[in-house]
Amino acid sequence: MSYHIKTRKAKKLHTKFIFVSGGVISGVGKGVTTSTIAALLQSRGYIVAPVKCDAYLNVDAGTIRPQEHGEVFVTDDGMETDQDLGNYERFLNTDLSKANYVTNGQLYQTIIQKERNFEYDGEDVEVALHVPEEIINRLEQAAKARKADFVICEIGGTVGEYQNILFIEANRIMKYRHGRDTAHVHVGYLPTPPSIGEMKSKPVQNSVKQLISSGIQPDFLIARAETKLDDRRKQTLAWTTNIPVENIISAPNVDSIYRVPANFDKEGLTDQLLRHFELPSKKRDLKNWKKFAEKITRIENSDKVINIAVVGKYFETGDHKLSDVYVSVIEALKHGGWANNAKVNLEWVSSATIEKQGAKKILSGYDGICVPGGFGSRGVEGIISAIEYARKQKIPYLGLCYGMQLATIEFARNVCRLRTAHTTEVEKEARHPIIHIMPDQEKMLLNREYGATMRLGAWDCLVTRGTKAEKAYLRGGWLKAKGAAKISERHRHRYEFNNEYREKLENAGLVISGATPDGQLVEIIELKDHPFFIATQFHPEFKSRPLEPHPLFTEFVRAVIKRK
Ligand code: GLN
Numbered sequence: 009m010s011y012h013i014k015t016r017k018a019k020k021l022h023t024k025f026i027f028v029s030g031g032v033i034s035g036v037g038k039g040v041t042t043s044t045i046a047a048l049l050q051s052r053g054y055i056v057a058p059v060k061c062d063a064y065l066n067v068d069a070g071t072i073r074p075q076e077h078g079e080v081f082v083t084d085d086g087m088e089t090d091q092d093l094g095n096y097e098r099f100l101n102t103d104l105s106k107a108n109y110v111t112n113g114q115l116y117q118t119i120i121q122k123e124r125n126f127e128y129d130g131e132d133v134e135v136a137l138h139v140p141e142e143i144i145n146r147l148e149q150a151a152k153a154r155k156a157d158f159v160i161c162e163i164g165g166t167v168g169e170y171q172n173i174l175f176i177e178a179n180r181i182m183k184y185r186h187g188r189d190t191a192h193v194h195v196g197y198l199p200t201p202p203s204i205g206e207m208k209s210k211p212v213q214n215s216v217k218q219l220i221s222s223g224i225q226p227d228f229l230i231a232r233a234e235t236k237l238d239d240r241r242k243q244t245l246a247w248t249t250n251i252p253v254e255n256i257i258s259a260p261n262v263d264s265i266y267r268v269p270a271n272f273d274k275e276g277l278t279d280q281l282l283r284h285f286e287l288p289s290k291k292r293d294l295k296n297w298k299k300f301a302e303k304i305t306r307i308e309n310s311d312k313v314i315n316i317a318v319v320g321k322y323f324e325t326g327d328h329k330l331s332d333v334y335v336s337v338i339e340a341l342k343h344g345g346w347a348n349n350a351k352v353n354l355e356w357v358s359s360a361t362i363e364k365q366g367a368k369k370i371l372s373g374y375d376g377i378c379v380p381g382g383f384g385s386r387g388v389e390g391i392i393s394a395i396e397y398a399r400k401q402k403i404p405y406l407g408l409c410y411g412m413q414l415a416t417i418e419f420a421r422n423v424c425r426l427r428t429a430h431t432t433e434v435e436k437e438a439r440h441p442i443i444h445i446m447p448d449q450e451k452m453l454l455n456r457e458y459g460a461t462m463r464l465g466a467w468d469c470l471v472t473r474g475t476k477a478e479k480a481y482l483r484g485g486w487l488k489a490k491g492a493a494k495i496s497e498r499h500r501h502r503y504e505f506n507n508e509y510r511e512k513l514e515n516a517g518l519v520i521s522g523a524t525p526d527g528q529l530v531e532i533i534e535l536k537d538h539p540f541f542i543a544t545q546f547h548p549e550f551k552s553r554p555l556e557p558h559p560l561f562t563e564f565v566r567a568v569i570k571r572k
Contacts, residue, residue, distance in 0.1 A: 031215025086465025484559025
């Protein structure tokens with residue numbers, strides 16, 4: 009088992025590797041820290057490749073239920089990933105790919121395939137050796153894919169778990185080989201228990217000890233807490249963790265994650281990271297983020313507020329966080345708000361409540377209605393009545409994926425009088441299958457091939473000339489000229505608009521404002537006599553960025569404000 013045990017290398021690496029781990033509790037901002045580090049190094053002129061490493065054995069996030077996992081984010085090349093990739097893209101204003109997402113499932117799949125192909129030359133294939141090597145391979149591939157100066161590897165979970173130990177081991181091996189071409193950033197939480205009323209550093213000290221016992225001395229500590237860390241605690245932490253005090257970054261709660269880059273930069277993180285790697289600042293360009301942070305403060309403190317109802321079914325299951333299931337939708341709506349100098353107040357409206365109490369009672373106070381993506385039958389009738397209400401009351405409506413399919417069904421039922429219109433996802437033998445399964449999808453479901461088999465990733469769409477959708481893309485600069493038509497958006501679905509009903513619905517006033525280049529798949533629908541009623545088969549939310557909001561969200565909010 010010797011050939012693959014590569015030893016220490018003297019040569020300096022071009023690409024530097026930063027590992028980010030979390031300690032004490034989960035959910036304190038490891039993803040935002042990783043995104044921020046990436047954005048900060050980018051702002052100094054470096055090319056960065058963030059990589060999320062998830063410990064689960066799922067090959068991708070596509071088969072994990074949303075209540076368990078949160079949002080499934082989709083990249084251009086069709087990978088179904090953890091929501092952190094969405095944050096990376098939003099902070100970097102860059103499209104990432106499958107190279108930026110690694111799971112234990114992918115690692116084992118590759119290793120077992122290699123073993124079956126006799127690529128280990130008859131060796132004993134071992135977890136402790138071959139899995140970390142495969143992780144390192146992946147990180148190197150991620151560097152190559154973007155020709156990156158920095159790979160920033162976020163290790164999922166918290167230190168001390170069994171699950172992620174091999175990622176930490178990969179970090180240890182990299183550090184052994186490349187020394188200061190690697191760095192480790194630990195994100196720890198300092199609680200302030202109400203009964204004590206004092207910020208406590210012991211839990212972080214312990215999580216650092218845990219890391220040290222896995223062979224990793226962290227170089228940086230991001231000290232997450234309700235409030236700012238005082239000097240005394242910084243000193244204590246430095247002294248107990250061996251981390252230089254300049255590398256301990258105070259990270260108090262903020263009202264917007266987009267404020268974090270400016271904050272960390274001010275705390276000296278970027279300078280210290282570059283000093284660690286003995287690299288110069290090629291430029292300094294954080295102006296965008298600083299200006300943006302000021303803008304949000306101004307808007308969030310103003311009284312220009314619009315109330316948007318997001319209607320869906322996941323909204324009353326146990327105690328999971330909804331905001332996790334629809335992060336990209338929430339962010340995109342906020343981006344659209346900020347682009348219009350308005351604060352967006354989102355409320356989650358459960359379709360089950362609408363089914364019980366009626367759309368009018370529940371929705372009459374809202375300025376706009378959005379139906380995001382979804383699957384299955386639960387709550388569907390409530391969503392359809394919400395859409396009917398938006399259509400009739402001329403409340404701006406934005407439908408995303410399922411939100412487009414159900415809007416089509418509503419139109420067929422209530423405008424075209426096809427009372428039994430449905431999607432075959434809910435009613436297999438629907439008399440009027442307005443939405444039906446795509447032919448290749450049917451085969452896959454019959455063979456139980458669920459993983460990564462939906463229509464995924466970026467596909468071209470031609471926007472119809474003279475439509476409201478075209479106007480939105482033109483205004484946002486995503487279409488350069490009238491009639492330019494071609495946009496590219498991300499998808500994740502198995503069902504589609506049934507073309508047999510196209511003529512009937514169009515004759516009744518439904519506008520098909522976007523379709524695939526071959527004209528076969530309907531991608532956008534809209535209504536004419538309505539202030540804003542646009543719904544898309546794709547997920548525009550995945551491409552909205554704070555510094556470059558998606559035009560459909562911007563125009564939706566604009567219509568909401570106008571109507572208000
Ligand atoms: N369930 C629908 C489909 O599979 C919509 C999917 C979605 O909203 N992402 O086509």
